[in-house]
Amino acid sequence: MSSLNIPQTCGVMLLPDCTLFPHGGLPLHIFEPRYREMLSDALQGSCFFAVARLTGKETKDPGRCTAPVGTMGLVRASRELDDGTSNLLLHGVIRVRFTEWLDSPYPKARIEPLPSVFEPESQAKAALEALHEASEIVTRELPDDVREALVAMTAQIDDPSILADVMAQQFLHNPDERQDLLEMESAAARVAWICKKFESGSPQ
Template sequence: MNVCVTSWPTTNKARSCSTVQEIALFPIPELVAFPGHEVPLHVFEPRYRKMVTDSVAAERPIGVCHTRKQIRAAPQLKTTEEALSTNQATYLPYEIFSAGPCRILETLDDGRIHAAIEMQARYRVISEVQTLPYKIVRAERLIDEDAEQEYPALQREINDSLLALIGEEHQQLRKILAANSWQEQSSSVFSYRIFQYLKFDADIMQQLLECNSIEARLHLVGGLLSGTPVH
Protein backbone atom coordinates (compact mmCIF):
# COMPACT_ATOMS: atom_id res chain seq x y z
CA MET A 1 0.00 0.00 0.00
CA ASN A 2 1.29 3.46 -0.90
CA VAL A 3 0.14 6.90 0.17
CA CYS A 4 0.66 9.42 -2.62
CA VAL A 5 1.13 13.09 -1.78
CA THR A 6 0.88 14.13 -5.41
CA SER A 7 -1.91 13.06 -7.72
CA TRP A 8 -3.26 13.30 -11.21
CA PRO A 9 -5.35 16.43 -11.78
CA THR A 10 -9.09 16.04 -11.54
CA THR A 11 -12.05 17.70 -13.12
CA ASN A 12 -15.54 18.49 -11.87
CA LYS A 13 -16.97 18.74 -15.37
CA ALA A 14 -19.65 16.20 -16.24
CA ARG A 15 -20.88 15.19 -19.67
CA SER A 16 -23.91 13.07 -20.43
CA CYS A 17 -23.14 9.51 -21.53
CA SER A 18 -25.38 6.97 -23.20
CA THR A 19 -25.79 3.61 -21.45
CA VAL A 20 -23.82 1.72 -24.13
CA GLN A 21 -20.89 3.17 -26.05
CA GLU A 22 -18.11 2.14 -28.38
CA ILE A 23 -14.81 2.62 -26.55
CA ALA A 24 -11.20 2.13 -27.63
CA LEU A 25 -9.26 0.09 -25.07
CA PHE A 26 -5.70 0.83 -23.97
CA PRO A 27 -4.48 -2.11 -21.82
CA ILE A 28 -1.74 -1.01 -19.40
CA PRO A 29 -0.48 -3.56 -16.86
CA GLU A 30 -0.71 -2.44 -13.21
CA LEU A 31 -2.76 0.68 -14.02
CA VAL A 32 -6.28 0.96 -12.61
CA ALA A 33 -8.00 4.31 -13.15
CA PHE A 34 -11.13 5.61 -11.43
CA PRO A 35 -13.80 8.12 -12.50
CA GLY A 36 -12.78 11.68 -11.68
CA HIS A 37 -9.10 11.04 -12.40
CA GLU A 38 -7.19 12.42 -15.35
CA VAL A 39 -4.69 9.90 -16.71
CA PRO A 40 -1.59 11.23 -18.53
CA LEU A 41 -0.27 9.11 -21.40
CA HIS A 42 3.05 8.98 -23.24
CA VAL A 43 2.14 7.03 -26.37
CA PHE A 44 4.84 5.66 -28.65
CA GLU A 45 3.56 2.36 -30.12
CA PRO A 46 2.21 2.78 -33.69
CA ARG A 47 -1.14 1.09 -32.95
CA TYR A 48 -1.82 3.23 -29.88
CA ARG A 49 -0.72 6.45 -31.56
CA LYS A 50 -3.31 5.61 -34.22
CA MET A 51 -5.86 4.78 -31.52
CA VAL A 52 -5.39 8.18 -29.87
CA THR A 53 -5.57 10.20 -33.10
CA ASP A 54 -8.53 8.17 -34.42
CA SER A 55 -10.43 8.43 -31.14
CA VAL A 56 -9.89 12.17 -30.78
CA ALA A 57 -11.03 12.72 -34.38
CA ALA A 58 -14.11 10.51 -33.91
CA GLU A 59 -14.84 11.82 -30.38
CA ARG A 60 -14.68 8.21 -29.20
CA PRO A 61 -13.87 7.61 -25.51
CA ILE A 62 -10.72 5.73 -24.55
CA GLY A 63 -10.63 3.27 -21.69
CA VAL A 64 -7.49 2.41 -19.74
CA CYS A 65 -7.54 -1.03 -18.16
CA HIS A 66 -5.40 -3.29 -16.01
CA THR A 67 -4.48 -6.61 -17.65
CA ARG A 68 -5.06 -10.26 -16.75
CA LYS A 69 -2.04 -11.68 -18.56
CA GLN A 70 0.38 -11.18 -21.41
CA ILE A 71 -0.73 -12.76 -24.70
CA ARG A 72 2.34 -11.95 -26.80
CA ALA A 73 5.74 -10.83 -25.56
CA ALA A 74 7.41 -7.68 -26.83
CA PRO A 75 10.07 -8.13 -29.53
CA GLN A 76 13.71 -7.49 -28.73
CA LEU A 77 14.44 -3.95 -29.92
CA LYS A 78 17.79 -2.19 -30.00
CA THR A 79 17.00 1.38 -31.05
CA THR A 80 14.45 4.10 -30.38
CA GLU A 81 13.55 4.06 -34.06
CA GLU A 82 12.66 0.37 -33.83
CA ALA A 83 10.52 0.99 -30.74
CA LEU A 84 8.61 3.79 -32.48
CA SER A 85 7.85 1.61 -35.50
CA THR A 86 7.06 -1.69 -33.73
CA ASN A 87 4.14 -2.74 -31.55
CA GLN A 88 5.13 -4.06 -28.14
CA ALA A 89 3.60 -6.75 -25.92
CA THR A 90 -0.09 -7.66 -26.26
CA TYR A 91 -2.21 -8.13 -23.14
CA LEU A 92 -5.60 -9.56 -22.20
CA PRO A 93 -7.52 -6.71 -20.53
CA TYR A 94 -9.95 -6.87 -17.63
CA GLU A 95 -13.60 -6.47 -18.62
CA ILE A 96 -14.32 -3.59 -16.21
CA PHE A 97 -12.46 -0.31 -16.66
CA SER A 98 -12.82 3.48 -16.57
CA ALA A 99 -13.06 5.57 -19.71
CA GLY A 100 -13.58 9.09 -20.97
CA PRO A 101 -12.63 11.60 -23.65
CA CYS A 102 -8.99 11.98 -24.65
CA ARG A 103 -7.16 15.13 -25.64
CA ILE A 104 -3.77 15.39 -27.31
CA LEU A 105 -1.41 17.69 -25.43
CA GLU A 106 1.62 17.43 -27.71
CA THR A 107 2.84 15.49 -30.74
CA LEU A 108 6.62 15.21 -30.89
CA ASP A 109 8.72 15.30 -34.05
CA ASP A 110 9.32 11.54 -33.88
CA GLY A 111 5.58 10.81 -33.67
CA ARG A 112 5.25 10.20 -29.95
CA ILE A 113 2.12 11.66 -28.37
CA HIS A 114 1.53 13.20 -24.96
CA ALA A 115 -2.17 12.92 -24.16
CA ALA A 116 -4.57 12.89 -21.23
CA ILE A 117 -7.82 10.98 -20.65
CA GLU A 118 -10.53 12.47 -18.44
CA MET A 119 -12.04 9.43 -16.75
CA GLN A 120 -15.78 9.96 -16.45
CA ALA A 121 -17.35 6.58 -15.69
CA ARG A 122 -16.86 2.85 -15.19
CA TYR A 123 -17.75 0.43 -17.98
CA ARG A 124 -18.10 -3.31 -18.59
CA VAL A 125 -17.30 -4.90 -21.95
CA ILE A 126 -20.33 -6.33 -23.78
CA SER A 127 -18.74 -7.31 -27.09
CA GLU A 128 -15.74 -6.66 -29.29
CA VAL A 129 -16.19 -4.39 -32.31
CA GLN A 130 -12.61 -4.33 -33.59
CA THR A 131 -9.46 -6.28 -32.74
CA LEU A 132 -6.78 -4.78 -35.01
CA PRO A 133 -4.85 -2.55 -35.15
CA TYR A 134 -6.24 -1.77 -31.67
CA LYS A 135 -9.24 -3.00 -29.72
CA ILE A 136 -12.64 -1.28 -29.80
CA VAL A 137 -15.47 -2.65 -27.66
CA ARG A 138 -19.12 -2.02 -26.99
CA ALA A 139 -19.40 -1.38 -23.28
CA GLU A 140 -22.18 -0.58 -20.83
CA ARG A 141 -21.83 2.14 -18.25
CA LEU A 142 -21.84 0.91 -14.65
CA ILE A 143 -23.66 2.85 -11.93
CA ASP A 144 -23.39 1.99 -8.24
CA GLU A 145 -26.57 0.39 -6.93
CA ASP A 146 -26.54 2.87 -4.02
CA ALA A 147 -25.41 5.88 -6.06
CA GLU A 148 -27.66 8.30 -4.15
CA GLN A 149 -26.76 7.04 -0.66
CA GLU A 150 -24.39 8.77 1.76
CA TYR A 151 -22.05 7.04 4.22
CA PRO A 152 -20.50 9.82 6.34
CA ALA A 153 -19.40 7.47 9.14
CA LEU A 154 -17.44 5.30 6.71
CA GLN A 155 -15.87 8.38 5.13
CA ARG A 156 -14.75 9.70 8.54
CA GLU A 157 -13.34 6.28 9.47
CA ILE A 158 -11.28 6.10 6.28
CA ASN A 159 -10.15 9.71 6.56
CA ASP A 160 -9.06 9.22 10.19
CA SER A 161 -7.20 6.02 9.29
CA LEU A 162 -5.39 7.75 6.45
CA LEU A 163 -4.42 10.70 8.64
CA ALA A 164 -3.04 8.30 11.25
CA LEU A 165 -1.16 6.40 8.55
CA ILE A 166 0.62 9.41 7.04
CA GLY A 167 1.61 10.92 10.41
CA GLU A 168 2.93 14.46 10.61
CA GLU A 169 5.45 14.36 7.77
CA HIS A 170 3.02 14.99 4.88
CA GLN A 171 1.56 18.35 5.84
CA GLN A 172 0.29 19.13 2.34
CA LEU A 173 -1.82 15.97 2.28
CA ARG A 174 -3.00 16.52 5.86
CA LYS A 175 -4.33 19.95 4.85
CA ILE A 176 -6.22 18.42 1.91
CA LEU A 177 -7.79 15.70 4.07
CA ALA A 178 -8.75 18.22 6.78
CA ALA A 179 -10.31 20.76 4.39
CA ASN A 180 -14.08 21.25 4.42
CA SER A 181 -14.21 20.76 0.66
CA TRP A 182 -12.75 17.26 1.12
CA GLN A 183 -14.82 16.25 4.14
CA GLU A 184 -18.11 17.53 2.71
CA GLN A 185 -17.92 15.77 -0.67
CA SER A 186 -20.48 13.10 -1.47
CA SER A 187 -19.75 9.47 -0.64
CA SER A 188 -19.85 8.63 -4.34
CA VAL A 189 -17.14 11.16 -5.21
CA PHE A 190 -15.11 10.29 -2.09
CA SER A 191 -15.14 6.57 -2.96
CA TYR A 192 -13.18 7.36 -6.15
CA ARG A 193 -11.15 10.44 -5.19
CA ILE A 194 -9.54 8.64 -2.25
CA PHE A 195 -7.44 6.74 -4.81
CA GLN A 196 -5.68 9.94 -5.81
CA TYR A 197 -3.81 9.56 -2.53
CA LEU A 198 -4.08 5.88 -1.70
CA LYS A 199 -2.64 3.08 -3.83
CA PHE A 200 -2.80 -0.68 -3.30
CA ASP A 201 -1.61 -3.60 -5.41
CA ALA A 202 -3.13 -3.36 -8.90
CA ASP A 203 -5.25 -6.51 -8.49
CA ILE A 204 -6.75 -5.05 -5.30
CA MET A 205 -7.35 -1.74 -7.06
CA GLN A 206 -9.17 -3.68 -9.79
CA GLN A 207 -11.32 -5.36 -7.13
CA LEU A 208 -12.18 -1.92 -5.73
CA LEU A 209 -13.07 -0.67 -9.21
CA GLU A 210 -15.38 -3.65 -9.72
CA CYS A 211 -17.35 -3.09 -6.49
CA ASN A 212 -20.98 -2.51 -7.45
CA SER A 213 -21.82 -0.25 -4.51
CA ILE A 214 -20.30 2.73 -2.72
CA GLU A 215 -20.77 1.01 0.63
CA ALA A 216 -18.90 -2.12 -0.49
CA ARG A 217 -16.04 -0.01 -1.89
CA LEU A 218 -15.71 2.03 1.30
CA HIS A 219 -15.91 -1.05 3.53
CA LEU A 220 -13.14 -2.67 1.48
CA VAL A 221 -10.93 0.43 1.73
CA GLY A 222 -11.53 0.62 5.49
CA GLY A 223 -10.65 -3.04 5.88
CA LEU A 224 -7.46 -2.65 3.88
CA LEU A 225 -6.38 0.31 5.99
CA SER A 226 -7.02 -1.68 9.17
CA GLY A 227 -5.11 -4.69 7.88
CA THR A 228 -8.08 -6.94 7.10
CA PRO A 229 -7.15 -9.53 4.40
CA VAL A 230 -8.82 -9.20 1.00
CA HIS A 231 -10.61 -12.30 -0.30
Protein backbone atom coordinates in the same frame (compact mmCIF):
# COMPACT_ATOMS: atom_id res chain seq x y z
CA MET B 1 -22.36 12.45 -15.60
CA SER B 2 -25.68 13.05 -17.29
CA SER B 3 -24.14 15.87 -19.36
CA LEU B 4 -21.59 13.49 -20.88
CA ASN B 5 -22.47 11.49 -23.96
CA ILE B 6 -20.84 8.13 -23.26
CA PRO B 7 -20.17 6.30 -26.56
CA GLN B 8 -21.32 2.72 -27.04
CA THR B 9 -17.91 1.67 -28.36
CA CYS B 10 -14.44 3.02 -27.73
CA GLY B 11 -10.76 2.34 -28.14
CA VAL B 12 -9.13 0.56 -25.23
CA MET B 13 -5.55 0.86 -24.03
CA LEU B 14 -4.34 -2.43 -22.58
CA LEU B 15 -1.83 -1.95 -19.78
CA PRO B 16 -0.24 -4.41 -17.34
CA ASP B 17 -0.80 -3.69 -13.63
CA CYS B 18 -2.53 -0.40 -14.38
CA THR B 19 -5.97 0.51 -13.08
CA LEU B 20 -7.62 3.90 -13.53
CA PHE B 21 -10.48 4.82 -11.20
CA PRO B 22 -13.30 7.23 -12.05
CA HIS B 23 -12.33 10.77 -10.98
CA GLY B 24 -8.66 9.81 -11.04
CA GLY B 25 -5.99 11.06 -13.39
CA LEU B 26 -3.56 8.97 -15.46
CA PRO B 27 -0.63 10.53 -17.35
CA LEU B 28 0.20 8.54 -20.48
CA HIS B 29 2.89 8.56 -23.15
CA ILE B 30 1.39 7.28 -26.41
CA PHE B 31 4.06 5.82 -28.69
CA GLU B 32 2.80 2.54 -30.22
CA PRO B 33 1.44 3.11 -33.75
CA ARG B 34 -1.87 1.42 -32.90
CA TYR B 35 -2.44 3.66 -29.89
CA ARG B 36 -1.37 6.73 -31.83
CA GLU B 37 -4.15 5.88 -34.30
CA MET B 38 -6.55 5.29 -31.40
CA LEU B 39 -5.71 8.66 -29.88
CA SER B 40 -6.13 10.41 -33.23
CA ASP B 41 -9.58 8.85 -33.68
CA ALA B 42 -10.54 9.78 -30.11
CA LEU B 43 -9.45 13.39 -30.51
CA GLN B 44 -11.40 13.68 -33.76
CA GLY B 45 -14.47 12.25 -32.04
CA SER B 46 -15.63 12.09 -28.44
CA CYS B 47 -12.17 12.40 -26.77
CA PHE B 48 -12.96 9.19 -24.87
CA PHE B 49 -11.04 5.95 -24.64
CA ALA B 50 -10.85 3.30 -21.95
CA VAL B 51 -8.08 1.68 -19.95
CA ALA B 52 -8.14 -2.07 -19.29
CA ARG B 53 -5.74 -4.07 -17.17
CA LEU B 54 -3.90 -6.89 -18.89
CA THR B 55 -4.23 -10.07 -16.84
CA GLY B 56 -1.58 -11.96 -18.77
CA LYS B 57 0.41 -11.87 -21.99
CA GLU B 58 -1.49 -9.95 -24.63
CA THR B 59 -3.19 -12.12 -27.26
CA LYS B 60 -5.07 -11.44 -30.47
CA ASP B 61 -8.32 -11.77 -28.52
CA PRO B 62 -8.33 -9.07 -25.80
CA GLY B 63 -11.20 -10.84 -24.08
CA ARG B 64 -8.79 -13.63 -23.10
CA CYS B 65 -6.10 -11.43 -21.57
CA THR B 66 -7.82 -8.43 -19.99
CA ALA B 67 -9.97 -7.79 -16.94
CA PRO B 68 -13.68 -7.58 -17.75
CA VAL B 69 -14.11 -4.14 -16.15
CA GLY B 70 -12.08 -1.01 -16.85
CA THR B 71 -12.58 2.73 -16.82
CA MET B 72 -13.66 5.07 -19.57
CA GLY B 73 -11.46 8.16 -19.59
CA LEU B 74 -11.70 11.62 -21.10
CA VAL B 75 -8.60 13.17 -22.64
CA ARG B 76 -8.10 16.37 -20.63
CA ALA B 77 -4.89 17.51 -22.31
CA SER B 78 -2.81 16.09 -25.15
CA ARG B 79 0.45 17.30 -26.64
CA GLU B 80 1.90 15.72 -29.76
CA LEU B 81 5.70 15.66 -29.83
CA ASP B 82 7.97 16.13 -32.84
CA ASP B 83 8.43 12.35 -33.23
CA GLY B 84 4.69 11.73 -33.48
CA THR B 85 4.29 10.40 -29.97
CA SER B 86 2.03 12.19 -27.50
CA ASN B 87 1.87 12.99 -23.82
CA LEU B 88 -1.61 13.24 -22.37
CA LEU B 89 -3.65 13.26 -19.20
CA LEU B 90 -6.61 10.90 -19.09
CA HIS B 91 -9.33 11.69 -16.55
CA GLY B 92 -11.34 8.69 -15.35
CA VAL B 93 -15.08 9.15 -15.94
CA ILE B 94 -17.00 5.91 -15.36
CA ARG B 95 -16.53 2.18 -14.86
CA VAL B 96 -17.33 0.14 -17.96
CA ARG B 97 -17.74 -3.53 -18.72
CA PHE B 98 -16.27 -4.75 -22.00
CA THR B 99 -19.10 -6.73 -23.57
CA GLU B 100 -17.68 -7.39 -27.04
CA TRP B 101 -14.28 -6.89 -28.61
CA LEU B 102 -14.45 -5.48 -32.15
CA ASP B 103 -12.30 -5.87 -35.23
CA SER B 104 -10.08 -2.78 -35.34
CA PRO B 105 -6.44 -1.73 -35.95
CA TYR B 106 -6.26 -1.10 -32.21
CA PRO B 107 -8.11 -2.69 -29.27
CA LYS B 108 -11.72 -1.54 -29.43
CA ALA B 109 -14.75 -2.76 -27.54
CA ARG B 110 -18.47 -2.39 -27.13
CA ILE B 111 -19.04 -1.22 -23.57
CA GLU B 112 -21.66 -1.21 -20.84
CA PRO B 113 -21.42 1.78 -18.46
CA LEU B 114 -21.48 0.85 -14.76
CA PRO B 115 -22.74 3.90 -12.82
CA SER B 116 -21.76 4.10 -9.16
CA VAL B 117 -24.44 5.16 -6.67
CA PHE B 118 -24.01 5.01 -2.90
CA GLU B 119 -26.97 3.38 -1.17
CA PRO B 120 -28.68 3.78 1.20
CA GLU B 121 -28.53 7.55 0.88
CA SER B 122 -29.36 7.92 4.58
CA GLN B 123 -25.90 6.52 5.42
CA ALA B 124 -23.97 8.77 3.06
CA LYS B 125 -23.00 11.31 5.74
CA ALA B 126 -21.61 8.61 8.03
CA ALA B 127 -19.74 7.06 5.11
CA LEU B 128 -18.15 10.41 4.26
CA GLU B 129 -17.04 10.91 7.85
CA ALA B 130 -15.48 7.44 7.93
CA LEU B 131 -13.64 8.08 4.66
CA HIS B 132 -12.33 11.43 5.86
CA GLU B 133 -11.01 9.76 9.01
CA ALA B 134 -9.32 7.09 6.89
CA SER B 135 -7.83 9.80 4.67
CA GLU B 136 -6.36 11.58 7.67
CA ILE B 137 -4.82 8.33 8.90
CA VAL B 138 -3.29 7.29 5.59
CA THR B 139 -1.77 10.76 4.97
CA ARG B 140 -0.37 11.40 8.45
CA GLU B 141 3.19 10.35 7.54
CA LEU B 142 3.33 12.59 4.47
CA PRO B 143 5.03 16.01 4.45
CA ASP B 144 2.76 18.67 5.94
CA ASP B 145 2.21 20.59 2.70
CA VAL B 146 1.34 17.45 0.74
CA ARG B 147 -0.91 16.18 3.52
CA GLU B 148 -2.75 19.49 3.80
CA ALA B 149 -3.30 19.64 0.04
CA LEU B 150 -4.70 16.11 -0.07
CA VAL B 151 -6.95 16.65 2.95
CA ALA B 152 -8.22 19.91 1.43
CA MET B 153 -8.95 18.13 -1.86
CA THR B 154 -10.88 15.28 -0.24
CA ALA B 155 -12.78 17.68 2.03
CA GLN B 156 -14.46 19.21 -1.04
CA ILE B 157 -16.01 15.88 -2.10
CA ASP B 158 -19.51 15.27 -0.76
CA ASP B 159 -20.27 11.94 -2.47
CA PRO B 160 -18.86 8.86 -0.69
CA SER B 161 -18.72 6.89 -3.93
CA ILE B 162 -16.55 9.55 -5.57
CA LEU B 163 -14.38 9.99 -2.49
CA ALA B 164 -13.73 6.24 -2.28
CA ASP B 165 -12.55 6.21 -5.90
CA VAL B 166 -10.34 9.26 -5.41
CA MET B 167 -8.75 7.70 -2.34
CA ALA B 168 -8.20 4.42 -4.16
CA GLN B 169 -6.53 6.24 -7.05
CA GLN B 170 -4.26 8.23 -4.75
CA PHE B 171 -3.41 5.83 -1.95
CA LEU B 172 -3.94 2.22 -3.02
CA HIS B 173 -0.94 0.71 -4.77
CA ASN B 174 -1.40 -3.07 -4.99
CA PRO B 175 -2.46 -3.84 -8.60
CA ASP B 176 -4.65 -6.83 -7.69
CA GLU B 177 -6.43 -4.94 -4.91
CA ARG B 178 -6.98 -1.98 -7.21
CA GLN B 179 -8.61 -4.18 -9.84
CA ASP B 180 -10.71 -6.03 -7.27
CA LEU B 181 -11.96 -2.72 -5.89
CA LEU B 182 -12.69 -1.36 -9.36
CA GLU B 183 -14.85 -4.41 -10.11
CA MET B 184 -16.75 -4.28 -6.81
CA GLU B 185 -20.35 -3.49 -7.78
CA SER B 186 -21.57 -1.96 -4.52
CA ALA B 187 -20.34 1.56 -3.75
CA ALA B 188 -21.12 0.96 -0.07
CA ALA B 189 -18.95 -2.17 -0.12
CA ARG B 190 -16.10 -0.18 -1.70
CA VAL B 191 -16.37 2.47 1.00
CA ALA B 192 -16.28 -0.19 3.74
CA TRP B 193 -13.29 -1.87 2.12
CA ILE B 194 -11.38 1.41 1.82
CA CYS B 195 -12.04 2.33 5.45
CA LYS B 196 -10.93 -1.06 6.73
CA LYS B 197 -7.83 -1.08 4.51
CA PHE B 198 -6.65 2.38 5.46
CA GLU B 199 -7.51 2.36 9.17
CA SER B 200 -4.05 0.91 9.88
CA GLY B 201 -2.44 3.75 7.95
CA SER B 202 -0.82 1.41 5.43
CA PRO B 203 -2.35 1.23 1.92
CA GLN B 204 0.26 -1.26 0.69
